[in-house]
Amino acid sequence: xxxxIRHQLRTLKDGIARRLDKQHGFPEDGQPVLRSGKLVYxxxxxxxxxxxxxxxxxxxxxxxxxxxxxxxxxxSLLKIxxxxxxSDHVLNIAYNILAGGTCLEDLxxxxxxxxxxxxxxxxxxxDPTTAxxxxxxxxxxxxxxxxxxxxxxxxxxxxxxxxxxxxxxxIVDADGTIAETTGECKEGIDLSHKGIWGYQVxxxxxxxxxxxxxxENKPGSRxxxxxxxxxxxQAADVVRRGGFRRVxxxxxxxxxxTKFLDGWDKDGIExxxxxxxxxNLVDMADSLPDSRWSELDRKGRYEIKTQPRSRPENVxxxxxxxxxxRNLYLVKEHVAEFDYQPMAxxxxxxxxxxxxxxxHEEGQKLLFAEHRHFFYITNKRKEPAQRIVELANTRCDxxxxxxxxxxxVHAMRLPVDNLLxxxxxxxxxxxxxxxxxxxALILPExxxxxxxxxxxxxxxxxxxxxxxxxxxxLVPAQVVSTGRRLVLRLLAWNPWQHVFxxxxxxxxxxx
Numbered sequence: 001x002x003x004x005i006r007h008q009l010r011t012l013k014d015g016i017a018r019r020l021d022k023q024h025g026f027p028e029d030g031q032p033v034l035r036s037g038k039l040v041y042x043x044x045x046x047x048x049x050x051x052x053x054x055x056x057x058x059x060x061x062x063x064x065x066x067x068x069x070x071x072x073x074x075x076s077l078l079k080i081x082x083x084x085x086x087s088d089h090v091l092n093i094a095y096n097i098l099a100g101g102t103c104l105e106d107l108x109x110x111x112x113x114x115x116x117x118x119x120x121x122x123x124x125x126x127d128p129t130t131a132x133x134x135x136x137x138x139x140x141x142x143x144x145x146x147x148x149x150x151x152x153x154x155x156x157x158x159x160x161x162x163x164x165x166x167x168x169x170x171i172v173d174a175d176g177t178i179a180e181t182t183g184e185c186k187e188g189i190d191l192s193h194k195g196i197w198g199y200q201v202x203x204x205x206x207x208x209x210x211x212x213x214x215x216e217n218k219p220g221s222r223x224x225x226x227x228x229x230x231x232x233x234q235a236a237d238v239v240r241r242g243g244f245r246r247v248x249x250x251x252x253x254x255x256x257x258t259k260f261l262d263g264w265d266k267d268g269i270e271x272x273x274x275x276x277x278x279x280n281l282v283d284m285a286d287s288l289p290d291s292r293w294s295e296l297d298r299k300g301r302y303e304i305k306t307q308p309r310s311r312p313e314n315v316x317x318x319x320x321x322x323x324x325x326r327n328l329y330l331v332k333e334h335v336a337e338f339d340y341q342p343m344a345x346x347x348x349x350x351x352x353x354x355x356x357x358x359x360h361e362e363g364q365k366l367l368f369a370e371h372r373h374f375f376y377i378t379n380k381r382k383e384p385a386q387r388i389v390e391l392a393n394t395r396c397d398x399x400x401x402x403x404x405x406x407x408x409v410h411a412m413r414l415p416v417d418n419l420l421x422x423x424x425x426x427x428x429x430x431x432x433x434x435x436x437x438x439x440a441l442i443l444p445e446x447x448x449x450x451x452x453x454x455x456x457x458x459x460x461x462x463x464x465x466x467x468x469x470x471x472x473x474l475v476p477a478q479v480v481s482t483g484r485r486l487v488l489r490l491l492a493w494n495p496w497q498h499v500f501x502x503x504x505x506x507x508x509x510x511x
């Protein structure tokens with residue numbers, strides 16, 4: 001970062017700190033802080049600006065890692081490029097979401113913003129109808145897989161800038177979710193087991209970075225784990241090519257994948273999958289002597305660095321007791337393990353079981369207590385059983401990722417009319433999420449501020465998508481053409497601006 005920019009950031013930070021100072025920030029007249037004054041709107045004649053100045057930085061990142069070239073090489077859908085290439089269409093949809101758009105119709109705002117076109121170096125971009133037509137050109141799953149391979153090839157270049165410890169252990173998660181729709185004419189939709197009309201979407205992601213590695217769209221009536229083994233194999237290949245030394249696959253009880261456990265174990269791939277609490281497994285767990293069980297100690301979500309606060313009243317629990325509603329209470333948890341060989345396997349694996357003591361109460365009255373069992377099958381032999389349970393439970397982070405894809409990125413809005421075209425749109429929209437994670441990954445963590453930079457990098461990597469947009473993408477900037485180059489002058493300061501400029505320096509170093 002240039003010294004001049006560092007000085008400007010410090011000045012802006014000091015200025016906002018003075019405005020937020022509690023000692024001098026209150027009105028002396030006792031009036032509300034938010035007040036109206038004389039306001040005049042005008043149209044600028046010479047000054048041009050763009051509301052999403054950060055998108056240009058992402059565009060620089062895309063070109064630095066060669067994603068645009070990779071897409072054009074692996075995706076061939078257009079016979080003639082007049083004037084758009086395949087990469088133009090894909091990036092147009094991803095950039096629309098990074099610019100704050102939530103649907104294809106928002107492209108109309110982007111293509112009518114001259115400053116937005118200038119920062120992307122484009123004379124024009126596809127309109128919503130043309131973008132929808134491009135999605136319909138994906139008439140086979142092979143074409144969509146070509147797009148996903150192009151993204152993954154560029155992903156390897158992003159990983160190439162990571163420190164050595166980054167490649168110690170890759171944890172790959174798989175889960176399914178329903179992409180709901182109220183549309184009645186979308187080919188491929190079906191009624192799911194939950195009674196919801198839509199598609200069944202398989203999501204395979206890298207837990208370390210929250211990146212989506214593969215998406216697969218299926219009719220809503222199909223089981224969530226269908227085709228998961230093949231996608232997990234592809235994901236394992238990607239992370240191994242990226243340089244990861246260990247690979248662990250995770251999934252819930254629907255993804256136990258017993259037919260493939262022997263092959264993964266032979267290939268050196270570790271796994272932790274949930275397993276259905278079948279009657280024979282419950283009998284085996286109950287037959288274990290008491291000495292094989294140990295109490296499960298759940299760690300706190302975080303360490304309190306200041307004085308602990310008093311817990312607020314549990315209002316819901318009070319209402320349940322007052323109205324004498326039936327409720328379940330977890331009393332105690334124990335963990336044990338034993339060897340188990342599924343019918344589809346030729347060898348035994350480690351089965352870790354959690355036994356929960358749960359009471360059924362009605363108001364203040366205890367009705368009865370019961371034990372419930374939760375099983376996890378794994379080939380990890382060296383780690384203690386409690387660590388296996390923790391590893392399996394942290395898979396819930398993928399639920400957060402899926403929620404962000406649905407409600408933050410709006411990648412599962414299903415804007416077109418058939419299964420394949422909506423699948424293609426999901427992949428292109430999800431690219432916006434992946435690009436936000438790539439920006440975090442390229443942030444350097446070197447020098448005397450290494451610990452601080454690492455903390456900031458981790459914070460950006462775990463950001464909600466809308467927070468990322470507000471911090472790095474929706475940055476107002478003046479657009480100035482001068483000296484055969486385009487200059488973007490940021491018009492407002494925010495606390496993440498120093499990270500923004502470190503990311504800019506990192507992109508230039510990749511180039």
